[in-house]
Amino acid sequence: MVSQSPGSSAGQPGSGPLVVLDNVNKYFGDLHVLQDINLSVARGEVVVIIGPSGSGKSTLCRAINRLEPITSGTISIDGVPLPAEGKALAQLRSDVGMVFQSFNLFAHKTVLQNVTMGPVKVRKMRKAEAEELAMGLLERVGVANQANKLPAQLSGGQQQRVAIARALAMKPKVMLFDEPTSALDPEMINEVLDVMVALAQEGMTMIVVTHEMGFARRAGDRVVFMDSGSIVEEADPDEFFTNPRTDRAKDFLSKILTND
Amino acid sequence: MDLFFDNAPTLWSGFRVTLQLTAVSGLLALALGLALAALRVAPLRPLRAVSMLYVELMRNTPLTLVFFGMVLVAPQFGIIPPLGFWTAVLCLTLYTSAFVSEALRSGINSVGVGQAEAARAIGLTFGQSLRLVILPQAVRTVIPPLINVIIALAKNTSVAAGFAVVELVATGRRLGQAIPGEAVTILGGIALLYLVFTIPAGLLATRLEKKVAFAR
Numbered sequence: 323m324v325s326q327s328p329g330s331s332a333g334q335p336g337s338g339p340l341v342v343l344d345n346v347n348k349y350f351g352d353l354h355v356l357q358d359i360n361l362s363v364a365r366g367e368v369v370v371i372i373g374p375s376g377s378g379k380s381t382l383c384r385a386i387n388r389l390e391p392i393t394s395g396t397i398s399i400d401g402v403p404l405p406a407e408g409k410a411l412a413q414l415r416s417d418v419g420m421v422f423q424s425f426n427l428f429a430h431k432t433v434l435q436n437v438t439m440g441p442v443k444v445r446k447m448r449k450a451e452a453e454e455l456a457m458g459l460l461e462r463v464g465v466a467n468q469a470n471k472l473p474a475q476l477s478g479g480q481q482q483r484v485a486i487a488r489a490l491a492m493k494p495k496v497m498l499f500d501e502p503t504s505a506l507d508p509e510m511i512n513e514v515l516d517v518m519v520a521l522a523q524e525g526m527t528m529i530v531v532t533h534e535m536g537f538a539r540r541a542g543d544r545v546v547f548m549d550s551g552s553i554v555e556e557a558d559p560d561e562f563f564t565n566p567r568t569d570r571a572k573d574f575l576s577k578i579l580t581n582d
Numbered sequence: 583m584d585l586f587f588d589n590a591p592t593l594w595s596g597f598r599v600t601l602q603l604t605a606v607s608g609l610l611a612l613a614l615g616l617a618l619a620a621l622r623v624a625p626l627r628p629l630r631a632v633s634m635l636y637v638e639l640m641r642n643t644p645l646t647l648v649f650f651g652m653v654l655v656a657p658q659f660g661i662i663p664p665l666g667f668w669t670a671v672l673c674l675t676l677y678t679s680a681f682v683s684e685a686l687r688s689g690i691n692s693v694g695v696g697q698a699e700a701a702r703a704i705g706l707t708f709g710q711s712l713r714l715v716i717l718p719q720a721v722r723t724v725i726p727p728l729i730n731v732i733i734a735l736a737k738n739t740s741v742a743a744g745f746a747v748v749e750l751v752a753t754g755r756r757l758g759q760a761i762p763g764e765a766v767t768i769l770g771g772i773a774l775l776y777l778v779f780t781i782p783a784g785l786l787a788t789r790l791e792k793k794v795a796f797a798r
Contacts, residue, residue, distance in 0.1 A: 389699055407625040409707060416705025426700035430719050440704035443714060485700075492704055 338401060340365045340496055340527050341386060346395035348381060355381050356392065357551040363496070368528045370538040370559070373548035374574060380423075382548070383500045383531045387418040400495055416444045419489030419497040423504050425481040427473035427488070433460065434469040437488045444492065452491075459487040463517050479510030483517055490521075497521065499530040515540075535578065539563065547571045585764055586771055589757055596753025597775055603667070603739040603749060604779070607674035608732050614675060615682025620712055622687050633683070640680035645741050648673045653745060670742035674735060681731045689724030690716055722794040729787035733780045750775055 341363040348356035355378045363369050371379045384390040386397060388404050388411060397404045399418060405411045427436050437456035441447040447455070460466040463483035465476070473481050482502055489497060499518065503511045515537050522528055522541035530537070538545055538559045545562040547555040547570075555562065555571045566572045586593065621633035640648070652673050693716050701711035743752035754772035758765035 387703060389703065407708075412702070412705050412707045414705075415703055418703070420700075420703035422696060422700065422703075424696055426694075426696035428697065428700065428715055439714065440706070443710055444705040488700075488704065 339363060340367075340400055341529065342396075342398045343382075343386070344396045344398075346382075346385065346392050346397060348378075348385065348390065348392045355551050356385065359395070359553060361546065361553065363527060363529060366525045366527055368522045368526075368530065368541050368543045369546055370542040370544070371529065371531045371546045371548060372533065372535070372538065372574075373554075376550075377548040378551040379531045379548045380500050383498050383529060386496075386498055386529065387415045387420055389420075412444070416440065416492050417495045419492060419494035421482070421485050421489055421497065421499045421502045423501040425473070425478070425485045425505070427481055427485055429473055432470050432472060433465065433476070433484050436473065436484060437491045440488065440492045456487070456491055459490050460484070462490075463487045464513070477510060478506045479513045482506065482510075482514045486514075486517055486521070496527040496529065499528065499532065501531050501533070503532065503534055533578070535563065547574070549574070585761070585767060592753055592757065593750075593771075593775070596748060596750045597778075599667070599747065599749040600736070600739050600776075601779065603670055603674060603742060603747070604732070604736045607671050607678060607739070608735055610671065610675040611678035611682050611731075611735065612728075614679035615686060618679060618683035619686035619690060620709075622683065623690055623712070625708055637680040637683050640677055641684065643677075645673070645677050645738055646744070648677050649741055649745050666746055670739070670745060670747045674738060674742070678731060678735045678738070681734070682728065685727040685731055686720065686724055688727065689720030689722075692723045693719045722791070725790050725794065726787055729783055729790075733783050736780055736783070737776060 339362040341361075343359050343361040346356055346359040347354070357378075359382060361369075361382075371382065373379045381390050385392050386399070388397075399414060402414065405414060427433075428439065431439065434453065434456055437459060438449065438452040441452040441455060442449055457466055457469065460469055463486055465480050465483050465487070468476055468480060468484075473484065476484065486497075486502075502518070503514050506514065511534070515534060518528070518530070518537065519541045528541075530542070532538070542559040545555075545557055545559050546553055547557075547562065547566075547568075549570050555566065555568045557567070562571070563575065566575055618633045618637060621629045622637070624630055624633075643651075649670075652669055690712075697715055697719065698711055701715040702708075706714065739749055740751040742749055743755065748756070750772050754768050758768045761768070
């Protein structure tokens with residue numbers, strides 16, 4: 323493994339919670355998409371955010387690395403509040419891995435180049451070193467044999483695993499997953515979930531927006547249920563799925579779990 | 583035909599000036615247009631506003647007025663531009679850069695927003711995202727409209743004829759006045775000379791387009 327140069331991460335690594343959202347609000351025009359969100363994620367914790375579509379869970383996930391700017395409140399990562407646009411924000415984002423629903427691999431770059439771009443251009447790592455790191459990660463997610471192909475030549479599941487490797491190459495403090503399996507064919511969902519479960523077991527701090535209740539049960543430390551822009555319920559996964567407290571959670575679960 | 587052979591040196595010098603105007607203004611307009619397009623998609627609203635204002639102003643002003651503005655209005659503010667080649671280059675650059683910017687912007691918009699988000703998410707700065715991720719992918723859609731802009735520029739250089747630059751059109755006019763009987767023939771010949779670079783430019787566009795399309 324390659325050691326990270328000292329001082330490359332933003333702020334001082336504290337011992338408090340890694341991600342803290344304090345009284346976060348966001349409006350899209352008149353639409354109040356995030357309402358007084360308070361959420362604190364501990365180091366090594368896997369938080370699974372679920373809820374009906376339009377509940378604001380993706381917006382919440384994207385707000386954490388400021389892909390969506392918020393209207394009021396504060397978000398801090400490792401004790402450092404999100405900076406405004408600029409170099410400091412780029413620096414902070416490099417410590418926050420993000421996996422998108424639609425993979426978003428760089429279409430004009432090979433799989434290997436997708437993974438090495440961040441380490442080379444942001445971390446200023448030497449190319450050979452970055453390639454070694456990247457090949458190790460591609461191996462880990464099981465697509466090392468595709469390293470020289472373009473993303474379009476890979477299946478969705480493979481692309482998403484490359485996207486995870488690309489995020490991991492930055493050695494992030496926390497990984498955000500924005501519905502990572504929603505765009506996948508059913509037979510490819512598990513290959514991606516397996517990688518995520520392994521990551522969770524290795525102690526990665528993860529915030530995962532998903533509809534995969536199985537993942538929440540297998541790897542989640544906490545379930546956060548959102549509806550209409552608010553956090554309605556937070557609980558241990560087993561507790562949440564067997565014994566939801568709120569009516570809205572009960573209603574949601576009854577709709578998605580009928581076929582279990 | 584003799585008419586053209588006899589006056590070949592004169593025509594050649596006019597042709598060369600047109601070519602120089604096109605090449606120099608084209609390169610400068612590409613550079614300025616790229617900067618304007620970058621500002622137009624910048625994360626800061628004031629930067630976007632400045633670029634938009636400039637582009638809208640230039641693109642909605644007749645080129646002749648840009649020349650008049652430079653030659654007649656600027657001196658009133660104490661700026662006296664040297665009449666001739668470089669003033670023409672300046673006007674053509676300022677004017678054409680607005681169109682370059684719009685062509686580039688359409689290319690940038692053709693690249694999915696997810697690409698930019700992924701670039702930012704791994705910590706690339708705005709400039710790096712644009713340079714490493716967005717523009718390389720925008721190139722393929724940008725080439726045809728960009729060549730159009732350059733072809734338009736090649737013909738727009740003729741406006742400089744009215745401002746003491748002896749390029750092709752000015753040369754044709756002078757020859758036409760010197761040899762009154764042949765004015766129509768001369769102007770026809772001048773028109774054909776423009777095709778000497780507009781047609782290859784079109785062909786180049788097609789080739790480049792195929793090349794970058796294949797590279798994907």
